[in-house]
Each structure stands twice: as C-alpha cells, then as structure tokens.
Amino acid sequence: MNLAVETFDLNRTFKLKKAKNKGENGNNNGKLIALENANIKIHQGELFGLLGPNGAGKTTLIKILATLLLPTSGTGLVDGIDVVKYPEKVRKKINMVSGGEHCGYGILTVRETLWMFSQFYGIATKVAHRRIDELLKILKMEEFAKTKIGKLSTGLRQKLNFMRGFVCDPKIMFLDEPTLGLDVQIARDVRIYIRTWMKENPERTVLLTTHYMAEADELCDRVAIIDKGRVLVCDSPQNLKKSLAGEAVFYIEIPLSVNGMEKFGQIPGVKQFAYEHKSHLGRTELKFILEEESAISNVTESLSGNGSKIISLSKMEPSLEDVFVALVGRGLKNEN
Amino acid sequence: MTNILKRAKENLRTIRTAGKLGWAMESNWTDPFLFAIYSIVRPLASSLILVVMYYVVTRGKTGMDLFAYIYVGNAFFMYVINVLFGVSWVIHEDRDHYQMIRYIYISPIRMYYYLFGRGIAKMVLTTVAVIITMAFGMLVLKIPVNLLAINYPLLLFSVAAGIFIITCLGILLAGVSMVTAHHSYALTEGMAGLFYLACGAIYPIDILPVWLQYLSKALPLTYWLELVRRSILGKSLSPTLSGYSDFQLILIMAATTLILALFSHWVYRSIEYIARKYGKIDQLTSY
Ligand SMILES: Nc1ncnc2c1ncn2[C@@H]1O[C@H](COP(=O)(O)OP(=O)(O)OP(=O)(O)O)[C@@H](O)[C@H]1O
Ligand SMILES: [Mg+2]
Numbered sequence: 001m002n003l004a005v006e007t008f009d010l011n012r013t014f015k016l017k018k019a020k021n022k023g024e025n026g027n028n029n030g031k032l033i034a035l036e037n038a039n040i041k042i043h044q045g046e047l048f049g050l051l052g053p054n055g056a057g058k059t060t061l062i063k064i065l066a067t068l069l070l071p072t073s074g075t076g077l078v079d080g081i082d083v084v085k086y087p088e089k090v091r092k093k094i095n096m097v098s099g100g101e102h103c104g105y106g107i108l109t110v111r112e113t114l115w116m117f118s119q120f121y122g123i124a125t126k127v128a129h130r131r132i133d134e135l136l137k138i139l140k141m142e143e144f145a146k147t148k149i150g151k152l153s154t155g156l157r158q159k160l161n162f163m164r165g166f167v168c169d170p171k172i173m174f175l176d177e178p179t180l181g182l183d184v185q186i187a188r189d190v191r192i193y194i195r196t197w198m199k200e201n202p203e204r205t206v207l208l209t210t211h212y213m214a215e216a217d218e219l220c221d222r223v224a225i226i227d228k229g230r231v232l233v234c235d236s237p238q239n240l241k242k243s244l245a246g247e248a249v250f251y252i253e254i255p256l257s258v259n260g261m262e263k264f265g266q267i268p269g270v271k272q273f274a275y276e277h278k279s280h281l282g283r284t285e286l287k288f289i290l291e292e293e294s295a296i297s298n299v300t301e302s303l304s305g306n307g308s309k310i311i312s313l314s315k316m317e318p319s320l321e322d323v324f325v326a327l328v329g330r331g332l333k334n335e336n
Numbered sequence: 337m338t339n340i341l342k343r344a345k346e347n348l349r350t351i352r353t354a355g356k357l358g359w360a361m362e363s364n365w366t367d368p369f370l371f372a373i374y375s376i377v378r379p380l381a382s383s384l385i386l387v388v389m390y391y392v393v394t395r396g397k398t399g400m401d402l403f404a405y406i407y408v409g410n411a412f413f414m415y416v417i418n419v420l421f422g423v424s425w426v427i428h429e430d431r432d433h434y435q436m437i438r439y440i441y442i443s444p445i446r447m448y449y450y451l452f453g454r455g456i457a458k459m460v461l462t463t464v465a466v467i468i469t470m471a472f473g474m475l476v477l478k479i480p481v482n483l484l485a486i487n488y489p490l491l492l493f494s495v496a497a498g499i500f501i502i503t504c505l506g507i508l509l510a511g512v513s514m515v516t517a518h519h520s521y522a523l524t525e526g527m528a529g530l531f532y533l534a535c536g537a538i539y540p541i542d543i544l545p546v547w548l549q550y551l552s553k554a555l556p557l558t559y560w561l562e563l564v565r566r567s568i569l570g571k572s573l574s575p576t577l578s579g580y581s582d583f584q585l586i587l588i589m590a591a592t593t594l595i596l597a598l599f600s601h602w603v604y605r606s607i608e609y610i611a612r613k614y615g616k617i618d619q620l621t622s623y
Pocket of ligand 2 (some may be wrong): 058059176190
C-alpha cells in the first residue's frame with residue numbers, strides 16, 4: 001500500500017525582490033527559504049495536520065503537493081506518484097480547498113458550480129447529483145442551491161468552496177485553513193463533515209493546515225509542527241502533549257504592561273515563555289513553560305520584583321499550543 | 337482503443353462543461369435585448385466604419401471586386417479578434433477576476449479543451465455576427481454574392497479550419513498570459529493587428545513588402561481568408577495566391593497549421609512549466 005503523501009528533502013526557495021530582503025526568515029542573498037528539507041510521511045486514512053506560524057511554509061508545501069508549484073529540489077510523492085514528473089496522474093487523485101471566499105464564477109448558482117466541478121472530474125451524472133444533494137444538506141446550504149454565487153455572503157462562499165472540493169471525492173484532500181474566518185457554527189459543520197467523510201472510506205486521506213490549535217488537537221490523527229520552513233516534530237497530539245508531561249505550564253495575568261517582557265524568559269527554570277496583550281481587558285497574559293513546577297517561585301518573585309501585581313495564576317494541562325510554544329519559542333499570536 | 341475512446345469522452349465533457357460556463361458569462365446580460373443589440377450592432381457598426389473609410393479614400397472610384405474583397409475579409413476577420421480574445425483571455429479572467437485558476441489547473445481536465453470550450457460562445461456569436469454582416473453587405477451595399485454559387489462545403493470546412501487555427505493562436509497567447517500581467521491584453525490586440533495587416537484581410541498580400549510577404553505565407557490565416565473568399569465570391573484578387581488550386585491551398589493551410597499547432601503546444605507547455613516553477617500559476621497580477 002502506498003503512503004498517501006511522502007516527501008524527501010523537499011526544498012523551496014523564492015527569489016526576493018530587493019525591498020523585501022531584510023535578512024529575516026533565513027533568507028540570504030535575496031533568497032527566501034520557504035521550505036527546507038521537509039520530510040513528511042502521511043499514511044492512507046490519516047487526518048494529518050500541519051501547524052505553524054504565518055510564513056512557516058504550510059501553503060507552499062500544499063501547493064507543491066497539489067501540483068501548483070514546483071519544488072526547488074527534493075521529491076514529493078502523492079499516492080506514490082511523483083508530483084513533478086506526473087502531475088496529470090496526481091491530479092486524478094487529489095483536490096484542494098484553500099480558505100478564502102473564492103469559490104466559483106459569480107454568474108453561476110451554487111448547484112451549477114458544484115455540478116460543473118463534478119463534470120471536470122468525470123463524476124457520473126447520478127452520483128454527482130446525489131453527492132451534491134448530500135453536501136447541500138449536511139452543510140445546510142439547501143436553501144441557497146439556486147442562488148447565484150455573487151449574492152452569497154463571505155462565509156457561505158467559503159462553505160461552497162469547501163463543498164466544491166469534496167464534490168469530486170478525491171482520494172487525498174488538501175485543506176489549507178478551511179475554517180479560517182468562519183463563524184463558530186459553520187466551522188463546526190465543516191469539521192464534522194471532514195470527520196464523517198474520513199470515516200466513510202478508510203482510503204481517504206486529509207492534509208490540513210490550520211491556525212487553530214484546538215482544531216488540530218480535536219481533528220488530527222497526527223500533526224507536524226513547522227516553522228521557518230523546517231518540520232520540527234511530527235507525532236500524534238497525545239504524544240506531543242505527553243512529551244511536555246515533565247514540565248509545568250502556568251498562566252499568569254498581570255496588569256497591562258507593554259515593556260520589558262523579554263526578560264521573563266531568562267528567569268531560571270523557565271523553558272519557554274510567551275505573552276499576549278489583552279488591551280481590551282487591561283491585562284497581559286503570560287505563559288510559562290517550566291522545567292519543573294518548583295520554578296514557579298522564581299517567576300512570582302521576579303514578577304513582584306518588577307512591581308507587577310499578579311491578577312491570577314493557574315496551572316494548565318499542557319495543550320497542543322504549549323507544545324507549539326515550547327518548540328517554536330513563541331505563541332501563534334504574539335509573533336516577533 | 338478503449339483508452340482513446342475514454343479520453344475523447346472526457347475531453348468532450350470538458351469542452352461541453354467549459355462551453356456552458358463560457359456561455360453563461362457571455363450572456364450575462366440582465367436584458368437579453370441589450371445582449372442581442374450588443375452582439376449584432378457592434379460588429380455591424382465596425383464594418384460600416386470600414387465601408388465609410390473605403391468610400392472616403394477611393395471616392396467610390398474603385399470597382400466592386402476590391403470592395404467585395406475587403407468586405408468579406410473584414411467580416412470574417414471578426415473570428416480572429418473574438419476567438420483569439422475568447423480563448424486567451426480565459427487565463428487572465430480565471431486568475432485575476434474569478435481567482436479560480438488554481439482549482440481549474442489542478443483538476444484532471446486538459447487545459448486545451450477547457451480553453452476551447454470557453455471560447456465556443458464567442459465562436460457562435462461571431463458566426464451570427466458574420467452572417468448578419470454578410471447579409472447587410474449583400475442587401476444594402478449590393479456586394480455581388482450569388483447564394484446559389486457559394487461553395488458551401490468549402491466554406492464550412494474553411495470556417496472550421498479557421499476556428500482551429502485561431503484556437504491554436506489563442507492557446508499560444510494563453511500560455512504567454514500565464515507569466516505576463518496586464519500587458520497580455522495589448523499583446524493579443526497587437527497580434528490581431530499584425531494578422532489584420534499580414535494575412536490579406538483588407539488587401540491582397542501582393543502589395544506588402546517582400547519580407548512581410550514571407551510572414552504572410554507562413555501564417556495559415558492567409559490561406560484561410562483566401563479559401564473563405566473563394567468559396568463565397570468565387571474568385572481571388574491575389575496574383576500570388578490565385579496560382580494555387582483550392583486543393584493546393586488546403587494542403588498548404590494544413591501544413592502551416594500543423595506547424596503552428598506544434599509551435600503553440602511547445603510555447604504553452606514551456607511557459608506553463610516556468611509559471612509552475614516561479615509560483616505564477618495562481619499569483620494575482622492586478623493589484
Ligand atoms: N510566490 C511567492 N513569491 C515569493 N515569496 C513567497 C511566494 N509564496 C510564498 N512566499 C514566501 O514563502 C514563505 C512561506 O509562505 P507560505 O505561504 O507557505 O506560509 P504559510 O505557512 O502558509 O503562512 P500562513 O499561515 O500565513 O498562510 C513566506 O515567507 C512567503 O512570503
Ligand atoms: Mg498559508
């Protein structure tokens with residue numbers, strides 16, 4: 001049995017325009033390394049998550065696997081087929097949904113759009129109609145079946161984009177932030193659909209990128225955490241969280257203070273440190289991952305030495321986000 | 337064998353589906369009356385401009401033969417402009433306006449059939465416009481066309497061949513559009529203009545400078561226009577081309593078309609590769 005996705009030392013660099021070349025993100029002489037020696041194996045039937053901050057290279061990886069972009073070097077196999085050498089063969093097995101509202105041609109209705117794409121994928125008439133009905137029902141879009149896309153709201157368009165991907169019933173599905181910007185209810189419908197779809201047929205595989213840690217934790221069999229083009233770890237969410245078991249995670253809230261945050265990372269016993277300003281609440285939320293629990297006394301001392309009043313302090317079970325912070329050295333939100 | 341049949345079926349389905357999409361776009365007018373006016377009056381108006389210019393320049397002195405030559409050439413040249421744009425503009429539209437090209441591109445369809453399909457609506461509308469323009473020319477301007485003497489098989493064959501030729505050119509330009517930004521409009525316009533001058537649309541190629549005649553003779557559109565005129569008017573005004581029999585012209589057209597098709601294919605594939613390499617397939621060009 002083939003692996004659904006397998007990459008060998010996949011690299012992708014982009015040439016930078018002069019103005020952008022500021023020496024960050026591992027670029028040198030006008031080059032930006034979007035993907036660096038990425039090695040990933042995804043098994044058939046797996047729901048695989050790709051986590052990483054903005055610019056980590058997630059979309060780049062998906063584009064290469066979806067035959068939209070060539071790697072600079074390395075090999076990518078999808079269902080055992082080389083994406084560079086045989087893109088036509090790969091295309092029969094895959095589909096892709098990237099978040100965002102572009103879901104079709106404004107002049108067509110929802111049903112016409114789904115029908116059109118089913119035809120591009122050669123789905124038999126009866127099957128296509130049945131599947132369209134099913135999708136419309138599960139994603140609660142029945143009442144919009146005859147609405148022109150141009151008249152749909154952004155969220156509904158995004159939902160349609162999602163349906164467009166699934167109407168072709170690919171063997172391997174690439175979802176690039178499918179729930180980005182969706183309201184809670186719609187995002188839930190989408191997640192439920194993904195899970196049901198996976199369950200229906202054990203050969204189906206999903207590679208999904210997301211910014212929502214909870215989503216990855218809830219959905220994915222395994223996740224890879226990727227930063228600055230490098231795959232840092234790859235394991236099940238459970239195992240990743242277990243890897244932090246020896247460490248203690250604390251949340252501390254202090255009154256909003258913008259300056260001098262970095263020094264808290266240097267407190268003895270602190271393994272990783274992240275913070276988020278919640279200016280609307282007038283608070284700053286600090287997160288400490290400690291080598292061991294006892295180190296919390298160093299933290300509280302240091303905070304009070306700094307004159308910060310501690311509003312609240314709580315110990316957390318490590319979440320996927322903590323794993324992320326521990327590895328990447330910063331949270332998804334407070335990027336530097 | 338079954339494989340070839342299966343493929344043919346897939347490609348036909350692609351053409352049909354893309355054709356419907358193209359038609360939906362083309363007829364996306366809230367008022368069908370306006371749509372009819374637009375697709376009929378506009379080409380007619382452009383022909384009339386030519387007529388007026390002709391009379392101003394020649395003061396009506398030149399004979400009907402040359403006028404008929406110009407009128408027919410100009411009418412059928414509408415295919416070149418419309419189909420060329422219809423096919424090549426798809427890349428730009430799908431990438432920048434609808435932002436769907438990535439989904440079209442990664443689907444298992446063959447792009448050539450998709451592009452052709454998208455152009456069909458334009459082909460149909462142009463055919464209607466050409467028929468109306470010709471009828472107007474015969475009834476109002478008294479262009480000497482004998483409906484009973486028209487070589488219909490040759491005419492139908494020529495129109496079909498012309499559409500194929502222009503589709504090949506459209507695919508070539510579609511390839512170029514994958515890496516160029518907005519200039520692709522000017523490029524298409526320029527290419528159509530070049531053909532207008534070089535392919536004998538409004539005057540026989542014999543009056544062109546010799547070096548330009550080489551280009552004329554390399555372009556299948558030259559033979560296409562000649563065949564169209566022969567089938568309708570029964571004669572030709574070009575000393576160079578009238579030396580060939582219909583059959584010889586068809587052969588030359590077939591040979592030049594084959595070369596053009598191979599060249600277009602090569603250009604399209606090469607540029608597609610470059611676009612995929614530089615991440616340009618779905619990169620917006622209109623900021
Ligand atoms: N066509 C391109 N030309 C130049 N640079 C590019 C191009 N596409 C991507 N990049 C750069 O490559 C890096 C990786 O981008 P990519 O889109 O893969 O990140 P991502 O992980 O998907 O981020 P996000 O979470 O913001 O979607 C970024 O720094 C980006 O600016
Ligand atoms: Mg991305």
